[in-house]
Amino acid sequence: MRTGGEIELVGLTKRYGSVEAVKAIDVRIPEDSYCCLLGPSGCGKTTTLRMIAGHESVSEGDILIGGANVSDLMPAKRGTAMMFQSYALFPHLNCAENVAFSLKMRGMGKSERRETAMEYLALVEMDQHAERLPSQLSGGQQQRVALARALVTKPDVLLLDEPLSALDPFLRIRMREELKRLQSELGISFIHVTHSQEEAMALADLVVVMNDGRIEQAAPPREVFEKPASVFVARFIGGHNVMSGAIAGEDPASSVAIRADRVSLSRAGGAIGDGSHSVEAKIAAIEYLGLWAKLRLDAPELQDFTVSLPDSQFFAEGFRVGESVTASWRSTDLHRLSADR
Numbered sequence: 001m002r003t004g005g006e007i008e009l010v011g012l013t014k015r016y017g018s019v020e021a022v023k024a025i026d027v028r029i030p031e032d033s034y035c036c037l038l039g040p041s042g043c044g045k046t047t048t049l050r051m052i053a054g055h056e057s058v059s060e061g062d063i064l065i066g067g068a069n070v071s072d073l074m075p076a077k078r079g080t081a082m083m084f085q086s087y088a089l090f091p092h093l094n095c096a097e098n099v100a101f102s103l104k105m106r107g108m109g110k111s112e113r114r115e116t117a118m119e120y121l122a123l124v125e126m127d128q129h130a131e132r133l134p135s136q137l138s139g140g141q142q143q144r145v146a147l148a149r150a151l152v153t154k155p156d157v158l159l160l161d162e163p164l165s166a167l168d169p170f171l172r173i174r175m176r177e178e179l180k181r182l183q184s185e186l187g188i189s190f191i192h193v194t195h196s197q198e199e200a201m202a203l204a205d206l207v208v209v210m211n212d213g214r215i216e217q218a219a220p221p222r223e224v225f226e227k228p229a230s231v232f233v234a235r236f237i238g239g240h241n242v243m244s245g246a247i248a249g250e251d252p253a254s255s256v257a258i259r260a261d262r263v264s265l266s267r268a269g270g271a272i273g274d275g276s277h278s279v280e281a282k283i284a285a286i287e288y289l290g291l292w293a294k295l296r297l298d299a300p301e302l303q304d305f306t307v308s309l310p311d312s313q314f315f316a317e318g319f320r321v322g323e324s325v326t327a328s329w330r331s332t333d334l335h336r337l338s339a340d341r
């Protein structure tokens with residue numbers, strides 16, 4: 001087992017002509033950690049990853065890996081390996097040859113190459129398919145080989161660009177578990193680009209939420225969910241309602257968030273739960289999701305306001321679309337948000 005290097009991005013900036021794709025971002029990713037760069041399309045995630053890999057030049061700022069400034073180093077000298085969304089396997093080489101390719105480039109002898117390639121194929125449970133060509137593998141199997149090929153170079157940091165997006169939902173969850181296992185077994189850092197908040201929450205030790213070339217919040221998943229730093233993070237991560245501060249007796253220009261599962265509902269005229277804030281509303285829509293039901297409420301002071309009720313409570317109450325209800329919550333459950341930039 002080895003210890004992956006700490007990664008530090010200092011004032012990292014990327015300009016394409018007049019477009020500033022990444023805007024002076026600062027973040028420290030501890031060694032031996034699983035980091036997800038999360039954000040909507042075009043927010044600068046891939047550009048950041050490509051700068052770390054050395055596939056894209058830096059306009060300003062620095063990239064430090066294990067304390068060394070690698071900003072101007074060739075990709076092969078950085079201690080990083082990249083796994084692409086398309087897997088990019090050589091079609092004419094079998095699995096073992098694909099994994100052994102970079103070892104050949106480094107001058108390793110044939111039998112040692114084969115032995116090492118088989119060891120890494122076993123790590124991703126693909127050793128039994130060593131002689132197959134990529135065209136004879138499923139998408140998920142090709143991805144495992146691509147992972148072995150990236151890991152065989154013994155990087156300090158593995159960079160993954162949307163690695164699960166081409167897989168079906170079932171396989172995506174299996175591979176997610178596999179990636180997490182590999183990261184903790186190998187003891188190196190993984191930096192994984194995704195636009196899926198669920199994927200980031202499931203995998204990451206550190207979630208870096210990006211928006212328009214900037215970092216909105218970099219924190220462990222629980223902190224991002226429980227204490228979203230901005231209106232953007234609260235909306236993007238989901239599960240929260242964002243309201244004007246006026247509802248909490250604060251500056252109407254400020255914003256507060258309440259989790260969808262922290263709101264109580266009672267029939268209009270009925271007793272208000274244990275909430276210290278309440279709003280009269282109508283049920284505009286209901287989505288039954290198995291474990292939960294999501295009820296969208298309509299009221300002048302609420303926008304896109306959703307309440308999540310456990311299925312048992314939802315069926316016991318028998319709420320219907322169009323009914324008048326009172327939504328209430330405790331002031332201690334309100335979370336103050338900073339404005340979007």
Ligand SMILES: Nc1ncnc2c1ncn2[C@@H]1O[C@H](COP(=O)(O)OP(=O)(O)OP(=O)(O)O)[C@@H](O)[C@H]1O
Nearest residue numbers: 016019021039040041042043044045046047048195
């Ligand atoms: N080679 C380029 N030339 C000009 N602009 C670019 C170039 N590459 C990226 N951009 C712009 O930089 C911004 C960030 O792009 P980037 O690919 O990093 O976003 P992303 O968050 O990875 O998006 P996605 O999830 O869609 O891949 C976008 O506005 C994009 O149009």
